[in-house]
Amino acid sequence: MRFSSASKEADPCEAITQAIVPSDTTLILRDRRREEKSLEICEGLTDLVAAFFSVSSKELRRPGRPTSEVGRVRQIAMYVAHVALRLSMNEVGRGFGRDRTTVLYACHLIEDLRDDIEFDRIVHTVEKIAEAAFLKQGERRDG
Numbered sequence: 001m002r003f004s005s006a007s008k009e010a011d012p013c014e015a016i017t018q019a020i021v022p023s024d025t026t027l028i029l030r031d032r033r034r035e036e037k038s039l040e041i042c043e044g045l046t047d048l049v050a051a052f053f054s055v056s057s058k059e060l061r062r063p064g065r066p067t068s069e070v071g072r073v074r075q076i077a078m079y080v081a082h083v084a085l086r087l088s089m090n091e092v093g094r095g096f097g098r099d100r101t102t103v104l105y106a107c108h109l110i111e112d113l114r115d116d117i118e119f120d121r122i123v124h125t126v127e128k129i130a131e132a133a134f135l136k137q138g139e140r141r142d143g
Contacts, residue, residue, distance in 0.1 A: 034091075035091070035094070038087050038091035038092075038094070038095055039094065039095050041081065041085060041087065041095065041134050042077075042081055042087075042091075042092065042094075042095025042096055043095070044133065044134065045077050045080065045081055045085070045095075045130055045134070046060050046061060046077060046096070048077075048126075048129060048130060048133060049073050049074075049076060049077040049080075049126060050073070052125075052126060052129065053073045053076075055069065055070055055073050056070075060073060060074050060077070061097070063097055074096065074106075075106035075109060075110055076110055076122075076123060076126060077096070077126075078092050078096055078098070078102075078103050078106040078107070079106055079107050079110035079111070079123070080123070080126050080127050080130050081095065081096075081130075082103060082107055083107065083127070084127040084130050084131055085130060085131070085134055085135065089103040089104055089107075110123065
């Protein structure tokens with residue numbers, strides 16, 4: 001069976017799909033840029049919370065179990081990265097050199113600790129500073 005020459009022509013739907021749907025290469029590059037941006041945000045956020053709480057950014061970046069003070073500051077930073085800056089738990093984990101389950105634990109813990117009014121005020125302040133530093137005007141949360 002022979003096909004007519006009309007069937008050899010490009011399918012207009014396929015051409016539109018190719019124009020709209022990104023290629024695998026485009027998706028890989030987009031993912032790589034997002035990963036680089038999330039790493040940069042976590043690095044900057046580490047420096048920001050280190051300055052805010054007067055702790056060493058070197059200590060915050062150190063692998064292993066930190067002192068309770070440094071650990072709490074890191075947990076706040078991971079919480080803010082996930083909740084206020086909307087990074088996924090996997091992105092936050094990579095950015096802080098931790099596992100996503102550590103980020104999950106930190107988020108649950110900080111959320112529970114926010115029942116204390118003074119602690120909530122401190123975390124809220126860090127959220128607002130981080131949003132101002134890392135999000136564009138249209139991306140910021142209200143409140």
